[in-house]
Amino acid sequence: MPLQAFRGPRVWLWRWRRNPLKRRADTVEAWVMLGACLGTVLAGVVAGCAAAGTVGHALARERAERRPAVARVTGQVPGPRSSASGTSAGDRGWATVRWTAPDGSTHTGQAWVAAGAPAGTPVTVWTDPQGRLVTRPASPAQARLGAGLVGGLAGVAAGGVPCLMGLALHGRLERYRMRQWDAEWARLGPQWRRTAG
CATH class of the missing domain: 1.10.287 (Helix Hairpins)
Known part of the structure; x- marks a missing residue:
């Protein structure tokens, strides 16, 4: 309380009020x-x-432009590494895939697929309006x-x-x-x- 008496009362908006010391x-x-x-x-x-x-x-x-397409793995994907290396059987890797664009043209590219997938395995990829491979769009x-x-x-x-x-x-x-x-x-x-x- 003595500090309050030393400081004096707090006056709101004092800088806008009339004061001879201002x-x-x-x-x-x-x-x-x-x-x-x-x-x-x-x-x-x-x-x-x-x-x-x-x-x-x-x-x-x-989200509006990108569409999912079914692609097929073109070759055998290397199998999963042994469990002795400390990795799980659910490993994934890059593989070459082929898909058909909405205009009928065939495209190939790299997609992330399950390890050990045989040739012809269907994989869902995302494409832009030109049929090029793109990343999955963000959810809402x-x-x-x-x-x-x-x-x-x-x-x-x-x-x-x-x-x-x-x-x-x-x-x-x-x-x-x-x-x-x-x-x-x-x-x-x-x-x-x-x-x-």
């Missing part, structure tokens, strides 16, 4: 900090929503998570710019006020010493 630097600092806070929130929300929307639309377009839940993470990171990064600018301006104003205090003390300090003596 300096112009106090008012400027109040507006700078208010602008920095509003800029931080606004930039973070706008950038985060824009980034999340862009990523969400891109992943939705991938994965797309939401990815868009949310990218949006959050973009929002924090964009919001950090006005926040750091506000802190830098606050530091400059603080140094300016300290220089003013030094100048006034240099002017008034000798007068106080004369009256004390």
Whole structure:
């Protein structure tokens, strides 16, 4: 409680109230900090929503364009390694597969298939509209998570710019006020010493 008496009561929005001891630097600092806070929130929300929307639309377009196709393994896939090596019988490996695109053209590529699969084994692969091999598209839940993470990171990064600018301006104003205090003390300090003596 004595600390509260020493500090005095906390007055909200004191920098905007009329006060004979308030300096112009106090008012400027109040507006700078208010602008920095509003800029931080606004930039973070706008950038985060824009980034999340862009990523969400891109992943939705991938889901709409990519189609599963049945491919066939063209040759024997090497069998699973022995259990003595510490690997399981469910090993997978790369193998050459062949599939037919929607336009009727035949394509070949590498796909991740079960080890030991014989030639002719059907494998599901994902293709783009041109029939080229692509990765499996993200599920709606994965797309939401990815868009949310990218949006959050973009929002924090964009919001950090006005926040750091506000802190830098606050530091400059603080140094300016300290220089003013030094100048006034240099002017008034000798007068106080004369009256004390």
